[in-house]
Amino acid sequence: MRDAWNWQKLLVEGRSATLERKPDLVDSVAILQHPSVYTMGTRSSERFLHFDKQNPPFDLHQTERGGEVTYHGPGQLVMYPILNLRFYKMDLHWYLRSLEEVVIRAIWSACGVRASRIDGLTGVWIGDQKVAAIGVRVSRWITYHGLAVNVDVDIAPFKNIVPCGIANKSVGNIISLLELGLTSGIQHEFSHQQCRDTSGNYSFEIETSKINDAKALLKVIHHCLVDEFSKVFEVELVVPTLAGPVSSS
Numbered sequence: 001m002r003d004a005w006n007w008q009k010l011l012v013e014g015r016s017a018t019l020e021r022k023p024d025l026v027d028s029v030a031i032l033q034h035p036s037v038y039t040m041g042t043r044s045s046e047r048f049l050h051f052d053k054q055n056p057p058f059d060l061h062q063t064e065r066g067g068e069v070t071y072h073g074p075g076q077l078v079m080y081p082i083l084n085l086r087f088y089k090m091d092l093h094w095y096l097r098s099l100e101e102v103v104i105r106a107i108w109s110a111c112g113v114r115a116s117r118i119d120g121l122t123g124v125w126i127g128d129q130k131v132a133a134i135g136v137r138v139s140r141w142i143t144y145h146g147l148a149v150n151v152d153v154d155i156a157p158f159k160n161i162v163p164c165g166i167a168n169k170s171v172g173n174i175i176s177l178l179e180l181g182l183t184s185g186i187q188h189e190f191s192h193q194q195c196r197d198t199s200g201n202y203s204f205e206i207e208t209s210k211i212n213d214a215k216a217l218l219k220v221i222h223h224c225l226v227d228e229f230s231k232v233f234e235v236e237l238v239v240p241t242l243a244g245p246v247s248s249s
């Protein structure tokens with residue numbers, strides 16, 4: 001958790017320091033999974049914690065993002081875009097809705113299930129269960145933090161909190177919803193699914209992987225998130241040759 005957090009802060013601080021002298025057109029995107037951890041936003045309330053803050057079930061970090069407490073863990077894909085919104089649209093609401101759109105499109109591309117928004121709330125739902133949370137920070141129009149998609153994450157740790165401060169909505173993960181058949185139009189196999197960015201530089205193909213294969217589902221949603229991000233934000237994503245974040249230009 002701290003490595004990803006520090007990477008974001010260093011990148012944002014470096015870009016902010018040179019913004020006026022040398023505007024940087026190169027943005028970055030990282031997609032990863034965290035070990036089990038709770039995070040709170042800048043103004044998060046402790047009333048949404050069902051445990052003693054001094055003795056949490058997992059590590060607890062207070063971060064700079066907006067929003068209330070949430071949980072991150074294995075089986076959840078976290079995307080951290082570091083974007084200069086001066087080169088997109090200087091509108092935080094547009095940015096949040098665009099991140100939601102990336103997730104909605106990626107879920108549809110990966111498994112043929114229609115996810116949606118709920119008016120007045122930030123995030124993505126399948127039916128009445130929230131499968132993606134969004135919490136961001138913008139400093140001098142440079143974004144950090146981002147979104148988290150529940151693919152095969154353990155839902156139990158969410159019971160120790162009021163996720164995102166929303167008490168009347170439940171949290172779900174995609175693989176459980178597919179297995180239980182709670183959505184319409186479910187595909188029981190990924191048949192020749194393919195995701196590719198607009199430049200053709202980044203592609204992935206999976207054939208006849210069962211929906212209860214968590215590794216396969218994580219892999220295809222990971223690649224579809226990259227694909228749909230490139231389309232929604234109209235960027236060319238380039239995979240670095242060394243392990244690290246994905247850059248865009």
